[in-house]
Amino acid sequence: MTLSEGVASAPAGVGARTPSVPRGAAVALDSFSYDDDIVRKFMLATFVWGLVGMLVGLIVALQMVVPALDFAPWFTFGRLRPLHTNAVIFAFAGNAFFTGAYYSTQRLCKTRMFSDVLGRFHFWGWQAIIVAAAITLPLGFTQAKEYAELEWPIDIAIAVVWVVFAVNFFGTLKQRRERHLYVAIWFYIASIITVAILHIFNNLAMPAGWLKSYPIYAGVQDAFMQWWYGHNAVAFFLTTPFLGLMYYFMPKAAERPVYSYKLSILHFWSLVFIYIWAGPHHLHYTALPEWASTLGMVFSVMLWMPSWGGMINGLLTLRGAWNKVAEDPVLKFFVVAVTAYGMATFEGPMLSIKSVNALAHYSDWIIAHVHTGTLGWNGFLTFGMIYWLMPRLFQTRLYSRKLAEWHFWIGSLGILLYVVAIYSAGVTEGLMWRAFDHTGRLAYPDWIETVVKVIPMWWMRAVGGGLYLVGVLMLGWNMLMTWRSRPAVYDVPVIQAPPLTREHREETRAGAPAGAWARFTSLDWHRMWEGRWLLFTVMVIVAVAVASLFEILPTFLIRENVPSISSVKPYTPLELAGRDIYIREGCFYCHSQMIRPFRWETERFGEYSKPGEFVYDHPFLWGSRRIGPDLAREGGKYPDLWHVRHMQDPRSITPRSIMPAYPQLLGNDLDFAGIQHKVDAMAMLGVPYGQAVLQDEAPKMARAQAALIADTIAQQGGPPNLQSKEIVALVAYLQRLGWDATRVAGPAAAPAAGAAGAAAAPKPAGGGAP
Amino acid sequence: MPTNKSDQDRLLEHNYDGIQEYDNPMPRWWVWIFWASILFAVVYGLDPWHVLRGPGRIAEYDAAMAAAARAFPPPAAGGNAATLDALGRNPQAMAAGKQVFVTNCAPCHRPDGGGLIGPNLTDDYWIHGGTVTDVHRTITQGVLDKGMPNWGKVLKPEQIDDVAVYVFFGLHHTNPPNPKAPQGEKVERPE
Numbered sequence: 001m002t003l004s005e006g007v008a009s010a011p012a013g014v015g016a017r018t019p020s021v022p023r024g025a026a027v028a029l030d031s032f033s034y035d036d037d038i039v040r041k042f043m044l045a046t047f048v049w050g051l052v053g054m055l056v057g058l059i060v061a062l063q064m065v066v067p068a069l070d071f072a073p074w075f076t077f078g079r080l081r082p083l084h085t086n087a088v089i090f091a092f093a094g095n096a097f098f099t100g101a102y103y104s105t106q107r108l109c110k111t112r113m114f115s116d117v118l119g120r121f122h123f124w125g126w127q128a129i130i131v132a133a134a135i136t137l138p139l140g141f142t143q144a145k146e147y148a149e150l151e152w153p154i155d156i157a158i159a160v161v162w163v164v165f166a167v168n169f170f171g172t173l174k175q176r177r178e179r180h181l182y183v184a185i186w187f188y189i190a191s192i193i194t195v196a197i198l199h200i201f202n203n204l205a206m207p208a209g210w211l212k213s214y215p216i217y218a219g220v221q222d223a224f225m226q227w228w229y230g231h232n233a234v235a236f237f238l239t240t241p242f243l244g245l246m247y248y249f250m251p252k253a254a255e256r257p258v259y260s261y262k263l264s265i266l267h268f269w270s271l272v273f274i275y276i277w278a279g280p281h282h283l284h285y286t287a288l289p290e291w292a293s294t295l296g297m298v299f300s301v302m303l304w305m306p307s308w309g310g311m312i313n314g315l316l317t318l319r320g321a322w323n324k325v326a327e328d329p330v331l332k333f334f335v336v337a338v339t340a341y342g343m344a345t346f347e348g349p350m351l352s353i354k355s356v357n358a359l360a361h362y363s364d365w366i367i368a369h370v371h372t373g374t375l376g377w378n379g380f381l382t383f384g385m386i387y388w389l390m391p392r393l394f395q396t397r398l399y400s401r402k403l404a405e406w407h408f409w410i411g412s413l414g415i416l417l418y419v420v421a422i423y424s425a426g427v428t429e430g431l432m433w434r435a436f437d438h439t440g441r442l443a444y445p446d447w448i449e450t451v452v453k454v455i456p457m458w459w460m461r462a463v464g465g466g467l468y469l470v471g472v473l474m475l476g477w478n479m480l481m482t483w484r485s486r487p488a489v490y491d492v493p494v495i496q497a498p499p500l501t502r503e504h505r506e507e508t509r510a511g512a513p514a515g516a517w518a519r520f521t522s523l524d525w526h527r528m529w530e531g532r533w534l535l536f537t538v539m540v541i542v543a544v545a546v547a548s549l550f551e552i553l554p555t556f557l558i559r560e561n562v563p564s565i566s567s568v569k570p571y572t573p574l575e576l577a578g579r580d581i582y583i584r585e586g587c588f589y590c591h592s593q594m595i596r597p598f599r600w601e602t603e604r605f606g607e608y609s610k611p612g613e614f615v616y617d618h619p620f621l622w623g624s625r626r627i628g629p630d631l632a633r634e635g636g637k638y639p640d641l642w643h644v645r646h647m648q649d650p651r652s653i654t655p656r657s658i659m660p661a662y663p664q665l666l667g668n669d670l671d672f673a674g675i676q677h678k679v680d681a682m683a684m685l686g687v688p689y690g691q692a693v694l695q696d697e698a699p700k701m702a703r704a705q706a707a708l709i710a711d712t713i714a715q716q717g718g719p720p721n722l723q724s725k726e727i728v729a730l731v732a733y734l735q736r737l738g739w740d741a742t743r744v745a746g747p748a749a750a751p752a753a754g755a756a757g758a759a760a761a762p763k764p765a766g767g768g769a770p
Numbered sequence: 771m772p773t774n775k776s777d778q779d780r781l782l783e784h785n786y787d788g789i790q791e792y793d794n795p796m797p798r799w800w801v802w803i804f805w806a807s808i809l810f811a812v813v814y815g816l817d818p819w820h821v822l823r824g825p826g827r828i829a830e831y832d833a834a835m836a837a838a839a840r841a842f843p844p845p846a847a848g849g850n851a852a853t854l855d856a857l858g859r860n861p862q863a864m865a866a867g868k869q870v871f872v873t874n875c876a877p878c879h880r881p882d883g884g885g886l887i888g889p890n891l892t893d894d895y896w897i898h899g900g901t902v903t904d905v906h907r908t909i910t911q912g913v914l915d916k917g918m919p920n921w922g923k924v925l926k927p928e929q930i931d932d933v934a935v936y937v938f939f940g941l942h943h944t945n946p947p948n949p950k951a952p953q954g955e956k957v958e959r960p961e
Contacts, residue, residue, distance in 0.1 A: 107787040182786040248789070257790035261782055266796060270804075285827055294823065298811035305804035312797060349807075437926075440842025445924035446874075597831035599838055603923060608831065639917040642878065642887045653877040716887065717950060 027498040030177065034106045038119045040393050042099035043386060045127055047476055049095060053087030054469050060084050061462040065455055070660030074138040077660055078586025082149040083137045088374065089147060089237060091130045096382040097241035101188050103389065104248040105172055108182045110497040114171025118164050125161035129154060140584035141211040144619045145226045147233050148202050152213045155203045166192050173533040177497045179504065180530040183264040187244030190272045190540050194236040197544060202229035208681035216685060219614025220287055220562050223622055224555045231279035238373065242381050243310045246338065249385050250314055253330045259316035265526050267309025272540060274303045276547035281352035284361060285596040286622060287611040289561040295551060300352030307345030314338040329404040333384030336412060340376020344369060362592055362626040365426030368419050375415045375468060383475060390482050395490055399481035403474050411471035417464030425457035434600040442603055447629045448656050506531060565612035568740040570687045573675045574702035578733030580678065581726055592623035593632040606633035606738065613741045616687050628659060633738035640709060641716035643731045665727040666719065672699040705732060845922040849906040849931060857931055858939040867936025870929050883941040885950025892941045893952050900957025906934040
């Protein structure tokens, strides 16, 4: 792994061998050089953010076993979990993608990047966005949509930087000196295009302040859009970019040809087209219409082989190079990465089978599934790539191959401990939740039993994650020491290649077959597409858009998808403010609000959730994980005072609870004046708020309801004078949950009556029905 | 797709930064599983007679609930006064009842029964009836409007018997410190 090797693999003469240039023709060669400075920048950012993101991951893992670590409001699990996910996905994996894409695209297209300035804008813009995320997420600014938590100004910045990246990338394709686009470039195109579409459509929101907004979608539709996005963020941010990287760095490192060009074509197009449909498998047995759930399942099953196409092409490329794998840490990382990809993409279709999903959903099984992919596939592919790039970018020898070997082994052990522990935890949870005893009662009616049971496994997970992090520190040391032995001035080799001629006729293969089917399977047409970047890009857009619209349009247009329930009314202004506190604190990361139609769920939590219950939920808060119990029917289950004491110190109610304490909610003043903006934004989205939107009416209504709740709390023996504190809003919200659809028959007016009709909803004494 | 030897590992004329590609066919098993998954998707997705997909999630749920209702009739609320009286003199039942109480009831009624979120259970005042069968019924059915859960779904019948007699006989007049103020109506009982 020396510099000369890296440069020698792209001799200037290669271009003359491509069929696009007639042999022997006299062509003036262009001289140019590659921009590796930008690659070095992205590589350093990859390491730094990887370290930060994984450290936060370790912290949240430890917070689950030592709740005392939730020691400050900005340092609770609910605020740090999105920091972990955003940092490792968008900062670590994102920068890793940019590192590899900037390095390989220039070489695969035989041109410098389109614009050095746009490249720098992309780099610094992306890092600024990450810093903004690292500040706003712990402060509780969130849209409450997983992996799309960042608030609207940051979302706009992301869109701008992404477009700049796209312009720089497609500009590079346009000025390329290589006639055909290599498969790595196809995957980059699909990633850049689809991420832009996903990001824009999932983040459409109505601002209610500088760092507060409500999505334009509600309930079932919002859930659908979120998991169309969420699933495809996995697909087009963590899968296709890394397949592109694999297709460049794997054959480079192994010095072997790619196994099958045909397989590349078929698995690329099938992956891009099929992935988009699979999102609803995140919502099996929820209030999502069953047809969408079924579509999500069958497309996930069909996704198995397209995914494995990438694995096969990766692993079979190593044929004849396995002796190298034994010696080279780079290839070791790649082999584990591709194997992890294969395992995760077998498991994904399996988890999408409804009956398997019934067991796994809400449990740690999903966390295990994700981490097989992220720690194994994304992490190890990135590490292998960085070890391969370091000597080439720093133009020196790698400081220590032995340390890289150690990184590989300690990282692998970390992955193993992590996933074994958390798979066991997931299956244990799933089985305990559904277990009945011989009398027909839940075998573990007390939720905390199912939590305490898996705590040893959570400890083991933290150990595994810790080992993985130690490996990353080894990478950092290796990087630092390699960088220190760089030359005083980097050598910038001048590359020469002929420009593309304007006229070009695609050569068909010898003995071109006759007949439509034969012509189709000969794939000559695809060779033509590969020569036209714009056509190729348009085809990708068509594949993604058609697949999306087939699911999105019916979800929004068919009325029967969400049968309306007349008793469901908007939240009162105070409840809305309480809901925003629930969102701010990230309660939905641990508490679902979606009871599935299973006997074991309805016995535990109450009547299953109906689609019509969520029509005013901007955003939906169904959640994806149950670390604590479901709260869809929490309203009226306990007296107001129970909630006050529980928020103040959860362990005073449930001694072994792992929930963070929120004593500050009893001290923080509620921003009553700000409630008007919330109500106004909701009204703009079509929520019928009636009188509440009149000037200053919402805060007045909120104060009236707050006074009633504070009275009730005091009557029940709780602390007096809480009417101006945040806790009353949160109690108001929690006591409203699940009322409208199932308990309308209660005496007098249901709490909901106040919302649309505008009178502040009276809070019942005793916390239940009024 | 033929996979005879002569087709294996024929290099294409592609060369990208030194990366070459073979013209290998797709592995046969890969092609067949892909076709099979597509066939499964079509059959499962259409499935006009609901052979694979079943009657739908709500119909399945209703059936499961009906089957459970037949197999497990709802627990008797109130219990038998004579049996409960007898249990009240049984120290084993009392100890078991205390255990159930500490685990499930103490968060709201305090470990000593003096009342916290829920009412004081040691005085002479009762909100939902002051006989041992009333207490048994309140525990079994709960008072959902006031935040008392229906423990009949959670505790086994013998556990409910035990905790009912513990509350009624065991906690009575234990005079814990700092009790919650009396709520409900005074019910005298013959000592």
